[in-house]
Amino acid sequence: xxxxxxxxxxxxxxxxxxxxxxxxxxxxxxxxxxxxxxxxxxxxxxxxxxxxxxxxxxxxxxxxxxxxxxxxxxxxxxxxxxxxxxxxxxxxxxxxxxxxxxxxxxxxxxxxxxxxxxxxxxxxxxxxxxxxxxxxxxxxxxxxxxxxxxxxxxxxxxxxxxxxxxxxxxxxxxxxxxxxxxxxxxxxxxxxxxxxxxxxxxxxxxxxxxxxxxxxxxxxxxxxxxxxxxxxxxxxxxxxxxxxxxxxxxxxxxxxxxxxxxxxxxxxxxxxxxxxxxxxxxxxxxxxxxxxxxxxx
Amino acid sequence: xxxxxxxxxxxxxxxxxxxxxxxxxxxxxxxxxxxxxxxxxxxxxxxxxxxxxxxxxxxxxxxxxxxxxxxxxxxxxxxxxxxxxxxxxxxxxxxxxxxxxxxxxxxxxxxxxxxxxxxxxxxxxxxxxxxxxxxxxxxxxxxxxxxxxxxxxxxxxxxxxxxxxxxxxxxxxxxxxxxxxxxxxxxxxxxxxxxxxxxxxxxxxxxxxxxxxxxxxxxxxxxxxxxxxxxxxxxxxxxxx
Numbered sequence: 241x242x243x244x245x246x247x248x249x250x251x252x253x254x255x256x257x258x259x260x261x262x263x264x265x266x267x268x269x270x271x272x273x274x275x276x277x278x279x280x281x282x283x284x285x286x287x288x289x290x291x292x293x294x295x296x297x298x299x300x301x302x303x304x305x306x307x308x309x310x311x312x313x314x315x316x317x318x319x320x321x322x323x324x325x326x327x328x329x330x331x332x333x334x335x336x337x338x339x340x341x342x343x344x345x346x347x348x349x350x351x352x353x354x355x356x357x358x359x360x361x362x363x364x365x366x367x368x369x370x371x372x373x374x375x376x377x378x379x380x381x382x383x384x385x386x387x388x389x390x391x392x393x394x395x396x397x398x399x400x401x402x403x404x405x406x407x408x409x410x411x412x413x414x415x416x417x418x419x420x421x422x423x424x425x426x427x428x429x430x431x432x433x434x435x436x437x438x439x440x441x442x443x444x445x446x447x448x449x450x451x452x453x454x455x456x457x458x459x460x461x462x463x464x465x466x467x468x469x470x471x472x473x474x475x476x477x478x479x480x481x482x483x484x485x486x487x488x489x490x491x492x493x494x495x496x497x498x499x500x501x502x503x504x505x506x507x508x509x510x511x512x513x514x515x516x517x518x519x520x521x522x523x524x525x526x527x528x529x530x531x532x533x534x535x536x537x
Numbered sequence: 538x539x540x541x542x543x544x545x546x547x548x549x550x551x552x553x554x555x556x557x558x559x560x561x562x563x564x565x566x567x568x569x570x571x572x573x574x575x576x577x578x579x580x581x582x583x584x585x586x587x588x589x590x591x592x593x594x595x596x597x598x599x600x601x602x603x604x605x606x607x608x609x610x611x612x613x614x615x616x617x618x619x620x621x622x623x624x625x626x627x628x629x630x631x632x633x634x635x636x637x638x639x640x641x642x643x644x645x646x647x648x649x650x651x652x653x654x655x656x657x658x659x660x661x662x663x664x665x666x667x668x669x670x671x672x673x674x675x676x677x678x679x680x681x682x683x684x685x686x687x688x689x690x691x692x693x694x695x696x697x698x699x700x701x702x703x704x705x706x707x708x709x710x711x712x713x714x715x716x717x718x719x720x721x722x723x724x725x726x727x728x729x730x731x732x733x734x735x736x737x738x739x740x741x742x743x744x745x746x747x748x749x750x751x752x753x754x755x756x757x758x759x760x761x762x763x764x765x766x767x768x769x770x771x772x773x774x775x776x777x778x
Contacts, residue, residue, distance in 0.1 A: 408644070415630045415641050421587060422628035427616030427645040427693060 242378045247502050248495065253386040253455070255494020256393035260448035261471030262478070262486035263400065264320075264441030270417040270481040271437050274336050277343040278323060279445055280468020281350035282316050284461060286446025287365065287453040288358055289315040294366045305369035309392070309450050313443040320442025321435045329431070354461030362460040365453040389451045396447055397487055400440070404483060409436055417481070466510065470497075473517045479530020488528060538563040538697060538729050539584070540604065544593035546576075546583050553579045554753045556593070561697075561731055561746075563598075566723050568732040568740040568761065570774055571750035577733040578625050580750070581699045584731075585622040586612040599696055617645055621695035625702050625733075627686040631675030635666055638674050638685055642692025652692075659688040662718055680711030687715070691722070698722065699731045704739065712736075716743055737774035741765045749774070 261283055268276045289312040297304040327346050331339050374382045404410040416423045416433045424430055452467060453459050474493045478485025493513060501509045520527060539561040546554040554576045561567045569577045582588045584595055589609055598604040599619050607615060612622075630638050639659060643652045660667040663684040669677060674685055683703055690698060700719065704712045720743050723730050734740035741747055741761045749757040749770060757770065764770050 408640075411633065411637050411641060412644065414632055414637075418630045418632045419628050421612075422624060422630065423641075424587070424612040425585065425616070425622050425624060425628075426641050426689060427613050428641070429613045 242380055243502075245378070246380045247498050249380070249382060249386060251495030251498030252491060253389040253494070254498055255474075255491035256389050257448045257452045257455075257490075258467065258471045258474045258494050259487045259490025260393060260396060260444045260451070261467060262475040262490045263483065264445045265472055265475040266478070266480055266483060266486040267413075267437050267441045269475070270483075271413065271420075271434055272328070272339075273481075274339045275343065275472065275480075276328075276438075276441075277340070277468075278327075278346035278350060279441065280464035280471070281347050281354070282320055282323075282442045282464075283445040283449040283452070283468060283471075284354060284459075284464035285319055285350065286312045286316045286442075286449030287459045287463065288354070288461075289446065290368065290450040290453060291363060291365055291459060294368050297368075298366075300367045300370045302369060305388070308368045309447060312446040312450050316446035316449075317439035317443040320438040320445075324435060324438040329434075351461055351464075358461055360461060362458040365457050365459050368450075368454065385451075385454045389455065392447060392451060396444055400444070400483070403440070409433065413437055470513045473513045476527055477516060477520050479527025482527065482529045485527055485529035538598055539731070540596040541580075541584070542594050542596075544580070544583060544595065545591045546579050546588055547591045552591075552753060554583070554590075557750070557753070557755055558593075559748055559755070561729060563729055564723075564727055565745040566719070566730045566732060566743055567746045567748070568734055568737075568744040569748050569750055570734060570737040570740055570770075572735075572774075574752070575750040576753040577750055578701055579753075581622060581624075581701050581731070581733055585620060585699065586610050586615050587622075597697070616693050616695075619694070619696035620699070621690035621693050621697070622699045623686045623690045623701060623703065625705070627679075627682045629674045629677075629682050629685045629689065631673070633674055634670070635672055635674055635677070635685060636670045638689050639666070639692050642689035645693065655692050655694060659691050662691070662721065663688050678708075680707045680715070683707055683711075683715055684718075687718070687722075695728060697729045697731070699733075701733045702735060703732070704734060704736050712739070719743060737770070738765075738776075741775075 264279045265275060290308050293311040294308045297307060323346055327342055328339055331342060369384060369388050372384045376382055404413060412423065412428050412433050415428060416430050420430050470493060471490060474489035475486045477493060478489030493516065496516065497509055497512055500506065500512045541557060541559040544554055544557045545552065557580060569580060571577055579588065583590050586609065594606055595608045596604040597607045597618065630641060639656055643655055646652050665681055666684055666688055669681065674682065677685060703715055716739055719730060722728050732740055732744060741764055744761040747759065747761045747764045748755050757767065
């Protein structure tokens with residue numbers, strides 16, 4: 241039982257990171273109906289932004305940790321907006337396939353630029369929050385970084401929910417996602433809403449990047465590929481375009497993966513995510529919370 | 538209020554509108570009638586900036602102001618100038634509540650008190666919407682969605698309102714109500730209306746002036762009462778002999 245709960249906590253803290261990344265995929269899909277494959281590299285840039293900004297704040301404390309987190313989130317929000325403006329907006333009228341291939345191109349560009357600027361060798365991610373292990377009843381341990389992962393994720397999810405459901409720009413996001421033509425007819429500048437969506441999604445990816453690096457401690461320019469793909473699976477699992485679905489999909493995938501990792505099939509941990517993708521596409525292609533959309537001509 | 542000269546719109550190699558010229562005087566209801574593919578919806582979409590015209594010009598004069606050319610001004614910038622377009626098929630935000638839909642209608646308005654006043658006005662015109670305030674728009678009936686689409690457009694306090702097929706797919710009883718409301722919006726609030734309608738009888742009944750479109754050209758125009766008597770219109774669009 242203790243081991244089960246311990247694994248559950250480990251799984252949730254991994255899943256929280258997938259959830260943060262998955263939200264960016266799903267929100268961009270919601271407004272533009274394409275998968276931004278460069279999103280996983282924004283996650284990587286978030287980790288590096290944290291790495292470099294933590295040099296200015298060398299000692300680990302909660303305030304410094306939060307500052308590093310904010311810097312990375314802001315940097316990535318700007319990066320996300322710039323990517324959309326330069327790479328995707330000029331192709332808005334083109335086919336989705338064109339944009340999709342461009343997204344892969346942007347992804348490769350960021351990865352190679354990362355290797356060029358940061359170097360290909362892994363770097364050790366510094367400790368930005370104070371480290372302490374809590375021992376709970378029954379011998380379970382909860383590391384402070386796990387607590388931070390869970391707290392930061394919950395704060396991000398609650399804020400996101402508030403923005404999307406209660407604010408004007410969030411309502412406009414939902415309106416654009418449903419019908420961009422009708423949105424422009426009520427005076428919504430869809431370009432601004434799309435930029436905002438990219439900024440928001442990229443900031444969440446940066447938060448994911450920092451939290452991931454805190455747990456795995458090594459960062460390199462290709463670090464985004466696997467977590468990014470898994471977060472994409474999580475978004476599809478929850479129902480692409482559906483925000484609560486992405487959070488649910490991320491958490492589920494994290495838990496499943498952790499349990500597989502703790503079993504005798506641990507060799508297949510990474511394969512499990514993709515097996516989940518195949519199963520969901522076969523049996524519930526709209527995802528757990530998504531609704532099938534009729535393609536309109 | 539709106540002056541369209543020689544408007545031409547192409548879809549790829551197909552010309553949807555040829556040299557269409559329309560005049561919509563302030564305070565009037567003008568209707569465009571014509572069959573499927575005549576170019577009625579295309580005309581509205583070109584006016585509201587959803588389509589780029591290949592030629593011609595559109596001039597719009599808001600309150601007593603000088604006429605301003607609005608050809609190719611993007612849709613979201615026209616709302617600020619007082620143009621509102623209720624698109625074909627209603628296009629309400631089905632994933633939003635009735636209230637949120639109406640709030641989106643007042644997207645450009647920052648003054649909360651004014652939004653509140655406008656909301657009360659829309660609820661006054663369509664009491665049904667108030668009953669359904671918290672409901673998700675996708676669960677409304679066709680007629681209610683049409684009311685919501687018109688209400689949403691009214692939230693932007695338009696001076697000029699374009700309605701595309703407000704009777705389409707709606708129970709006959711509700712069609713009557715909606716047309717009465719259209720007249721009310723025009724008479725009581727002085728909003729100029731450009732109405733596109735398949736149901737020519739109904740449209741000419743409430744309009745001051747009408748244009749008949751056929752395959753992208755204006756083939757007839759005149760006072761609504763005169764068009765109703767026109768034998769050509771009667772046989773082609775009014776189901777008369």
